[in-house]
Structure formats: C-alpha cells, structure tokens
Amino acid sequence: MTMKIPQGALIVVADGGSARVFSNVGTQASLALKQEALLEGMNLDDEGPSGSMPSESSASQLDEATFAKQLAKGLNDGALKNKYEHLVLIADAKTLGRVRPLLHKETQQRLIGDLAKDLTNAPLETIQSTLS
Template sequence: MLLPHGTMFALVDGENFELYRNAGKEASPELTAVDVPDLAPTNYSAGMKDHDAGSRYPANPKDRTSRLDEAAHVAAVTHWLNKQAMENHMDKLVVIADPKSLGEMRRHYHKTLEATILEEVPKTLTGRSGPEIVAALRA
C-alpha cells in the first residue's frame, strides 16, 4: 500500500490513542509521532447493546464498567477525528484499531471523516514504533 506524504495514522485500542504523520515519501513512509489531545470520555452510552441491559445473567459489573470505559474512550477519539476532518486539519487517514474498537469507531464516523479514510486495519499496533507499524501494514 502506498502511503502519501502527510497521511495521518490513528492507532486506537480501548485504552490508548496514538497519532502519526507520514513525513516521508509515498513509497518510503517515515512515521513521526504527533501530539494527541487529552480526551475526556463522556459518551458512556457508546457500546451498550440491548442484551447488556436486559440480560438474564448480568455480566460482572466490573467487566461491564471496563467495557463502557473502553467504548467511551473510542467514541471520544472518533469524535475528535471527526472534528479534525470537518475542520480540514487532515485529508488522508489510516485507522488502525483492534477489531472491537474499530467496530465501535465505525458507529461514530461522520461522512466527512469517512471520505478521508484511505484504509482501516483491524490490528492492535498501539505501542509500536513507526517502522514496525509500516512493516505490519505491508505484511
């Protein structure tokens, strides 16, 4: 996959959000870290499914709180990405997120953000270096 100069990379999981920009060339990308905002997860309705509320055998409350925290974090990241796209701060984006987070993100995509997405990669790559991320994308 060719990665145009200036492409942004959002790496997301239930607890982490990392942002990179391709400072290299299209054929030889060099990812550099970009500062991410301190996001306050406030959308605690995110990720709630009907069966969670009415289950005959409710899940462990601690597990349920953890799932809510993760979904709220992912929703907050997506809303920030939406804003960046709508304010024309990014025009090319690659989203790399674990499958669960990616599914939650898709629920919150704005059409403007969808138009900027070059690729979605359902992998957990948070905490990896730029070269490791590029190698994983090419694998």
C-alpha cells in the same frame, strides 16, 4: 497491508483506552512516520458510550466504548475542520468496530484504509513495516 499512504496522511493507532497519532513525513513511496500525539487517560467520567450497551457491561467495557466515541468525535472534528486530508485507522477489532459506525461521512471519505490489528504498544518500526 499494501496501500499508498500520501505524505501528510494522518495515521491513528488505537486500542480501547489509548491512541497514538502519527503523520507520514516521508513520501508515498517511502513511508516515514512521526508521532504527533498520544491520547490516553481522557476524562471518561462525564460521558458515556454512544448507542446502547448491555446492562451487564463492565466498567472497562463502558470506558472502552466511551473512548471509541471520543476518538471518533476527534477524527470527525479534524475532518470537518480540514486538519487532515487522508486517514489510516489501525485498531484492535473491537475498537475498530466501535469507531467505524461513528465516523462522519466527511471522515469516511478521507479514510484510505483501516486495519484490525492491535499495534498500540508496538515499536514505530513495526507499525511502519505493517503499513509498507
């Protein structure tokens, strides 16, 4: 994946149950990620997934869909409040497929790239080299 990631860009690495949030503290030419937050164990009890889910969905599938909805909501809130200018989203294919349609137009305009890959538990160096 070769893309120019500007300094200050938000990089979100997610799977169906957690997300690591980074910012590029390097330059566009020399990527250097700093972890800003770890989102996991969100309260999924009071919310359900967005859209319709098959009735035979398991509890873990419902939790993953609900997490994707909450992640998209957080990204949308950040975009609408101008908390970031550029966004890169990395997630496993299923999570990425659930998050994409929930992204607000403002969030989509800030999305400079996405990658369907599960790097949530990968070391920082692996994430950086994947983006470089």
